[in-house]
Amino acid sequence: MKRTTKVGLGLLAAWAIHDLEEVWTMSATSKAISGKLPKNAPIPAGLRRAGMSQKHVRIGIGFMALVMSTAAVLGVRSEGRAPFFRAALLAFGIHGFGHLALTAAFRQYTSGVATAPTIVIPFWLWARKELAKEGLTDLNWTTALIALSCLSLLPAVHALLYKILKE
Template sequence: MADSVVMSEITQGMSPAVTFGLLAAWALHDAEEVVFGPRWIRSSLPELRKRFPGVPERLWKALEGVDQREFTVAVGAMAVVVAAASVRGHRAGGRSAFFQGAVDGFGLHGLMHLAQAAAVRGYTPGSVTSPLIVIPYAVWARGRLRRVGRLRPMDARGAVSGLAVAGAATALSHCVARRLVRR
């Protein structure tokens, strides 16, 4: 009973839609990536190699090696990270630095998808749900956190840190997937 009273005091004024919305928005966005990602990479790689000759060969090789199964497992590994951030955010009433960093990283990663689509002058996996789900969710969640006085300010350093953590989590998810799939 005491735990539920403390929990309701912490989460007061904070809808679970804010914290668990991260997981829901992420799941919808990553569904697009799972459906289109590996197939798009395979079909677009020759053109991308010609268009961006300065990209290191090891990156192209790494992209060539990603198949549907490995990609799907990597998304599952990332689901654990996003779910943990959502739960932590909920338990902390939105105050969690981990949760807020995940929201910021998610929103910034949506902007990266749009930049990728602009760079290739066309569709890239994730570029449809980024302006429809990812970025609006991140802006909305930050607004809700601000409204209840729980938003941590984000500066350039925080933005770089959020992108770095999102990139590291993505890389780690793919490493885990590669190890699990190749066994």
């Protein structure tokens, strides 16, 4: 199996393992921390009061499954050269550090923090090293801008789901 194929399929596998943790824990964690968010944070009152429902979490993670599956397929097909694949990989790695920061800020368990340092970040570092052996990097303007767009998808998806589900 080609190195780039392993990285592409690995991204989907690492994401799936990480998001299983989130499926199991995000609703309860969001309820526990939503009231602790800064008062000026643009969070709807219902979300601030009750956190995300399990239905909200499942649909949101399902949407991100489409994004990550697309990235993985593009990664395999392009042998790691697709900018969207490399941007998704970069966003995945950076978001792992976000889980650690969120947990430190709230000084309690937050959804995804168990697999961020054990799956997400180690996979990202390994994948970057493997792609570098092929002369590929995720550190350029194109992938950085796409990665920022990917990271901004998360709050946008949650806001849209909140409006649609009216929970």
